[in-house]
Amino acid sequence: MHIFFYTGSNSKAAVSYLKQLQNLSVLDAMTILHTKKLFPSQLALKLRSGDLIILVAFKSSDLDELLTFRSEFSDFRIILIISDNVDSRKAHLLHPRLITFQEDSIVKIESVVQKMLNSN
Amino acid sequence: MADIFVVDDDLVLQEMLVSRLERSGHSANCASTLEEGLKAVIKGEYDVILLDVQLPDGNGLEYLQRFKTVPSAPEVIIITGKGDEHGAEKAITSGAWSYIEKPDVIRELLLHLTRALQYREEKIKGYKIPLVLKRDAIFGNSTPLTKCLDQVAQAASSDASVLITGETGTGKELFARAIHENSRRAGREFITVDCAALPETLIESILFGHVSGAFTGAVNDQEGLISLADGGTLFLDEVGELSLNIQKTFLRVLQEQSFRPVGSTFEKQCDFRIVAATNSDVEKCIGQGTFRSDLLYRLKAFSFTAPPLRERKEDIKLLATYFLGQVCERSDMQCKGIDRDFVEHLTGYNWPGNIRELKQTLEQVVASAVEAPTLFAYHLPEHFRIRQAQVAVQSSPITATSSPLTLESKRISPLSWVDSKNNHEQKYIHDLMLYTKGNVKLACQVSQLSRARLYQLREKYGLIQSS
Numbered sequence: 001m002h003i004f005f006y007t008g009s010n011s012k013a014a015v016s017y018l019k020q021l022q023n024l025s026v027l028d029a030m031t032i033l034h035t036k037k038l039f040p041s042q043l044a045l046k047l048r049s050g051d052l053i054i055l056v057a058f059k060s061s062d063l064d065e066l067l068t069f070r071s072e073f074s075d076f077r078i079i080l081i082i083s084d085n086v087d088s089r090k091a092h093l094l095h096p097r098l099i100t101f102q103e104d105s106i107v108k109i110e111s112v113v114q115k116m117l118n119s120n
Numbered sequence: 121m122a123d124i125f126v127v128d129d130d131l132v133l134q135e136m137l138v139s140r141l142e143r144s145g146h147s148a149n150c151a152s153t154l155e156e157g158l159k160a161v162i163k164g165e166y167d168v169i170l171l172d173v174q175l176p177d178g179n180g181l182e183y184l185q186r187f188k189t190v191p192s193a194p195e196v197i198i199i200t201g202k203g204d205e206h207g208a209e210k211a212i213t214s215g216a217w218s219y220i221e222k223p224d225v226i227r228e229l230l231l232h233l234t235r236a237l238q239y240r241e242e243k244i245k246g247y248k249i250p251l252v253l254k255r256d257a258i259f260g261n262s263t264p265l266t267k268c269l270d271q272v273a274q275a276a277s278s279d280a281s282v283l284i285t286g287e288t289g290t291g292k293e294l295f296a297r298a299i300h301e302n303s304r305r306a307g308r309e310f311i312t313v314d315c316a317a318l319p320e321t322l323i324e325s326i327l328f329g330h331v332s333g334a335f336t337g338a339v340n341d342q343e344g345l346i347s348l349a350d351g352g353t354l355f356l357d358e359v360g361e362l363s364l365n366i367q368k369t370f371l372r373v374l375q376e377q378s379f380r381p382v383g384s385t386f387e388k389q390c391d392f393r394i395v396a397a398t399n400s401d402v403e404k405c406i407g408q409g410t411f412r413s414d415l416l417y418r419l420k421a422f423s424f425t426a427p428p429l430r431e432r433k434e435d436i437k438l439l440a441t442y443f444l445g446q447v448c449e450r451s452d453m454q455c456k457g458i459d460r461d462f463v464e465h466l467t468g469y470n471w472p473g474n475i476r477e478l479k480q481t482l483e484q485v486v487a488s489a490v491e492a493p494t495l496f497a498y499h500l501p502e503h504f505r506i507r508q509a510q511v512a513v514q515s516s517p518i519t520a521t522s523s524p525l526t527l528e529s530k531r532i533s534p535l536s537w538v539d540s541k542n543n544h545e546q547k548y549i550h551d552l553m554l555y556t557k558g559n560v561k562l563a564c565q566v567s568q569l570s571r572a573r574l575y576q577l578r579e580k581y582g583l584i585q586s587s
Contacts, residue, residue: 040452045487049479050289072450074257075479077317084340089309092348097314098326105337111319119316119361 001077001120003113004047006033007056008065013102014056017081020106021054026113030054039072049075052116054109057091058083058102067093077116079109122237123165126150127157127180127187128172128199136226137170144230153177161187166194168217168236170229173200173207181207184214195236199225231417238280238421254301258294259442260435264427268295271424276302281374281394283359283419285402286426289476292397293357295426299395300353308352311345316358323366325382328373334383346379349392359419360400360411371415394419429471429478436467436478443479444495447486456486457494465497465504491565494555498548498567546581549574553583 005021007014021027033043033053047053053076057063063086066073070093078096082088084103091099098112121144126137129152141148149164151157154177161169169187171180180198187196195217200207202221211219217236220228253273258265275282276299284292293312300310318326325334329344346354356362362370373379374394378387396419405411429436440458448455471477481501489499497505535543548567556562564571578584 039450045451045483045490048483049476077314088343089348092309092311095310095312097312097317101342103339108322111322112317115319116317119358 001117002046002048002051003027003030004033004043004051004053005030005056006038006053007035008038008062009056009059010035011058013058013083017056017058017102021109024106024110024113026110026117027054038069047076050077052077052079052097052113054079054081055094055096056081057086060086063087063091070094079112081109121145122147122167122233124148124168124170124233125157125161125164125166125194126170127152127154127175128170129153129175130172130222133222133225137229140226140229141233144233146233154180154183158183158186158190161192161194162190165192166190167192167240168233169194169196170199171196171216173198181210181214184211184216188215195240197229197232197236230414231420234417235280235421238278242278242280253298255298256294256301257442258291258298259438260432261438262427262432262434264432265435268424268427269298271422272298273302275299275395275422275424278422279304279393280421281419282396282421283402283416283423284395284397284426285423286397286399287428287474288399289474290426290428291475292399292426293355296353296355296357296395296397300355300393303353303393305352305393308350309348310353310355311349312355312357313345314357316361320363320366323362324369327366327370328379328381330382331384334381338383341381344379344381346373346390346392347381347388350390352392354392354394356394356396356419358398358400359396360398360402360405364410364412367412367415371412371418374415374418429474433467437463439475439478440466440482443482444486447483451486453486453490454493456489456492459494459496461497462495462500465500465508468508469504489568492568493562494566496566542581545577546583549577549581549583553578 005018007018018032022030031043031046034041038044053073055066055078057066057080063082067090073094078094079098079100080091080094080096081100081102082091084101088099097116098109100108124141124146126134126148128134128137128150131152134150134152138148138150149160151160152175154175157169157171171184171187173180184196184198187194196215198211198216198219199222200219208219217239218232220232253269253276255269258269272295282296282299284295286292297310300306313327325338325342325344327344327346329342329347330338331341332338377391378389380387402411402416406413406416440463444458445455466478473480484501485495485499489495492499497508552563552567556566560571560574563569564574567574569577
C-alpha cells in the first residue's frame with residue numbers, strides 16, 4: 001500500500017498540517033500530489049487500487065472539489081481531515097476510512113495508518 | 121421477542137429448550153404429543169414451532185403441513201433424534217424452515233431461530249425482490265457472478281443482516297453497496313466501518329461518537345458512524361478483525377438497536393441495517409475463541425460468498441475493458457485498445473489478489489505504456505509473460521510426457537539461449553511492423569523502443585524491406 005497526500009488548497013493551515021503529517025515516521029514515504037492537479041498528473045499515475053490517500057478539506061469549497069472526484073476515489077482508501085466548518089455528513093459521501101478534525105490529535109491518523117500498514 | 125412452541129415427548133429436552141429460549145428473551149410453551157400440540161397452536165399465536173419427528177401419536181413430518189397452516193402460519197423447525205437424508209428431504213420439501221438433529225439442537229437452535237424470525241418479519245412486511253438490480257461497477261455475466269447477484273437481490277429485498285464472505289479483492293464492498301442501493305434504505309446513508317484499520321482505542325468513539333469532555337481532546341460533541349447510518353446501512357468491513365471487547369459492545373447495540381455515545385449518560389435509538397464482510401474463516405475464529413458465536417448468528421441471517429476471479433474468468437475481458445477506460449479517463453488519456461494476446465494473458469493467470477490485483481495490474485500497464493494506443497501482452501508485467509510462456513512450453517509436445525514424441529523429443533537438443541532469444545525478437549519485430557503497417561513512429565510508441573534501436577533490430581533480421 002502506497003500513501004499519497006492531496007489538498008485542493010494552498011492555505012497556510014493546509015501547508016502547516018502537511019508539515020505535521022510529514023513529521024510522522026509512518027508517513028515517511030508519503031507522495032504529495034500537486035495542488036489543483038490531482039487527476040490527471042504524472043504523479044497520479046503512481047496510484048494503485050487500494051492505496052491510501054490522505055485528503056485535507058478545511059473549507060467547504062475544498063470538500064466540494066474533492067466530491068467532484070468521488071467516483072475516482074472509490075478505488076482508494078481515504079483518510080479525510082476536515083475543519084469544524086465543514087459538513088461532516090457530506091464528507092461521508094467520499095466513503096472515508098477515517099474522518100478526523102483539524103483540531104484532533106495527529107496521533108489518531110498515525111495509529112490508523114500504522115494499523116492499515118500492519119494489516120496490508 | 122417471539123412466541124415459540126415445542127412439540128417433543130422428551131421432557132428433559134423440552135425443559136432445556138424452554139430455558140434456552142427464555143434466556144434469549146423468547147416465550148415458549150410445549151406439548152408432548154401431536155394432538156396436544158396442534159390444539160394449542162391453533163388456539164395461540166406462535167411464530168415458530170419446534171417439531172420432533174418420532175412422537176407417541178405419530179410422525180411429526182406427516183403433521184408438518186397442518187402446523188404450518190394454522191392461523192398464525194408459523195415457521196416450523198424439525199428436530200429429530202436421528203436424522204436421515206430421506207427425512208431431511210421430506211421435511212424441506214414439506215416446507216420446514218430447517219432440520220436439526222437433537223445432539224446439535226442446543227448449539228444450533230439460536231442460529232436457525234434468528235434466521236427464521238428475520239425471514240418471518242420480512243415476510244410479514246412483504247418486501248419484494250427487485251426485478252432490475254442496480255449493479256453499478258459490478259461487471260460480468262459469468263454463472264458464479266450471476267448466482268451472487270441473485271443473492272444480492274434477495275438480500276436487498278429484506279432487512280435481514282448479511283454476511284459477505286470471500287477472498288481479499290473480490291469486491292465484497294461493491295456487493296454490500298449493491299445490497300444497500302437496491303434496498304428500501306437506498307435513500308439514506310451507506311456508512312463503511314473499516315474494522316481492520318481502526319485501533320481499539322479509537323473504535324468506540326468512532327462508532328458511537330462522543331460528548332465534549334468525554335476524554336482528553338474531546339472538545340466538541342461528535343456524531344458516531346452508527347448515528348450517521350440511521351435509516352441506512354452500516355457496512356462492517358473485515359468484521360473478523362473486531363476485538364472481543366468491541367464485539368460484546370456491538371452485540372448489545374444490535375440487540376437493543378440503541379447505543380450510548382462515549383461519555384454520555386443517555387442511550388440513543390438508531391435504526392440501521394448491518395451488512396458485514398470478512399475474508400477470515402469466522403467459524404474457525406469461533407473455535408479459536410477470537411469471535412463470538414452469538415454475534416456471528418446476529419450477522420449472518422443471510423450470507424453469501426463473493427466469487428474469486430479465477431472462477432469467473434469469462435468476465436475478465438469485460439472487467440479489463442471497463443477498468444482501462446476508467447484509468448485512462450482519470451488520467452485524461454485516449455482510451456487504449458486491447459490486443460487479443462493481452463486478454464489471453466490476463467485470462468491465463470490465476471489472480472490470487474482477485475479484482476483488486478487486476479485493477480492494479482492495469483493501472484501499472486497504463487502508467488508504463490502512456491503513449492501506446494493499443495496494449496499487447498508485451499506491456500504486461502514480466503511474470504504474466506513468463507507464466508504464459510511456461511504454460512505454452514508445458515503444453516507443447518516437446519515436454520508433454522504423455523506424448524508419443526517424448527522419447528524422440530528428448531534427443532532433440534533445445535536451441536541455445538541466444539538463438540532462442542533471437543527467434544523471439546525476430547518474430548516480435550515482424551509482428552510489430554505488420555501491426556503498425558510499417559509506421560515506424562507508431563511502432564516505437566507501441567514497443568517503447570527508440571527509433572535507433574528499432575532500426576537496428578529491423579536491419580539485424582532483414583525486416584527493412586519486408587515490412
